[in-house]
Amino acid sequence: LTDVYSSSPALGRYFRSARVVYFSNESSTILYQLEFSVPPSPEGFMETTMNPDFIRNVLRQNIYDED
Numbered sequence: 692l693t694d695v696y697s698s699s700p701a702l703g704r705y706f707r708s709a710r711v712v713y714f715s716n717e718s719s720t721i722l723y724q725l726e727f728s729v730p731p732s733p734e735g736f737m738e739t740t741m742n743p744d745f746i747r748n749v750l751r752q753n754i755y756d757e758d
Contacts, residue, residue: 692725695750696749701745702746702749705728705729705741708725709724
């Protein structure tokens with residue numbers, strides 16, 4: 692995750708860290724926490740760039756690109 696987000700053109704400059712909060716082999720579940728440092732920004736920035744769906748889609752796109 693660190694490589695994915697730190698190299699992202701959209702999020703790389705804001706990304707600070709990623710850590711696993713929960714891991715289960717039994718259910719193949721991983722819960723992770725991402726930390727971003729976002730300076731005061733124009734209106735709408737948090738709703739668009741820092742939107743959880745957008746952040747998830749950066750990871751999803753990376754996975755598709757690997758295939």
